[in-house]
Amino acid sequence: xxxxxxxxxxxxxxxxxxTISCSxxxxxxxxxxxxxxxxxxxxxxxxxIYYNNQRPSGVPDRFSASKSGTSASLAISGLQSEDEADYxxxxxxxxxxxxxxxxxxxLTVL
Amino acid sequence: QAQLVESGGGVVQRGxxxxxxxxxxxxxxxxxVMHWVRQAPGKGLEWAAxxxxxxxxxxxxxxxxxRFTISRDNSKNTLYLQMNSLRTEDTAxxxxxxxxxxxAFDYWGQGTLVTVSS
Numbered sequence: 001x002x003x004x005x006x007x008x009x010x011x012x013x014x015x016x017x018x019t020i021s022c023s024x025x026x027x028x029x030x031x032x033x034x035x036x037x038x039x040x041x042x043x044x045x046x047x048x049i050y051y052n053n054q055r056p057s058g059v060p061d062r063f064s065a066s067k068s069g070t071s072a073s074l075a076i077s078g079l080q081s082e083d084e085a086d087y088x089x090x091x092x093x094x095x096x097x098x099x100x101x102x103x104x105x106x107l108t109v110l
Numbered sequence: 111q112a113q114l115v116e117s118g119g120g121v122v123q124r125g126x127x128x129x130x131x132x133x134x135x136x137x138x139x140x141x142x143v144m145h146w147v148r149q150a151p152g153k154g155l156e157w158a159a160x161x162x163x164x165x166x167x168x169x170x171x172x173x174x175x176x177r178f179t180i181s182r183d184n185s186k187n188t189l190y191l192q193m194n195s196l197r198t199e200d201t202a203x204x205x206x207x208x209x210x211x212x213x214a215f216d217y218w219g220q221g222t223l224v225t226v227s228s
Contacts (some may be wrong), residue, residue: 044218
């Protein structure tokens with residue numbers, strides 16, 4: 001059972017917009033910033049979003065994110081086939097003194 | 111460009127021990143907190159342990175506390191994870207990871223597979 005809660009799956013057709021939610025508590029998302037990762041099969045996670053809604057250089061602006069209270073969300077617009085991957089949210093947890101991850105959301109592009 | 115390269119994975123019997131290493135390059139290793147994160151086959155990411163840049167702080171996930179020890183040698187730019195009393199549920203790809211809160215500084219190794227056989 002992951003500390004942060006994500007839906008196990010999401011799907012969309014090319015060109016659509018999809019959102020992935022991430023729910024936490026006051027000790028993690030509620031008091032710390034959120035990062036989002038994309039993981040393609042057989043590879044290490046790749047940073048998509050940091051500081052709740054900032055994109056590293058090289059990440060397309062089709063990816064956006066937000067945070068409100070103890071929840072966060074990742075949005076992908078103009079869905080492309082190469083976006084098919086697992087997506088994880090992450091945050092520091094003040095109670096656990098460690099990083100916590102969501103269980104991951106498998107995005108399927110139909 | 112920062113790079114992290116893990117080694118030391120393999121097959122070990124239940125109850126056995128293994129030591130993982132992570133060689134860092136391309137950044138000032140001694141300045142950064144380092145983590146180990148694992149991923150069981152077909153499962154999600156699970157944070158396992160962290161060590162502060164000066165080794166003064168070490169934190170562990172409950173699932174590994176008392177069995178795993180994280181350490182580092184800043185003179186060798188290397189991170190370690192000593193894993194004892196291994197269980198079948200410790201079977202996973204183990205990644206070393208460094209990340210800075212509120213920053214795009216975020217690097218992962220390629221991972222090393224640990225398989226605990228019964």
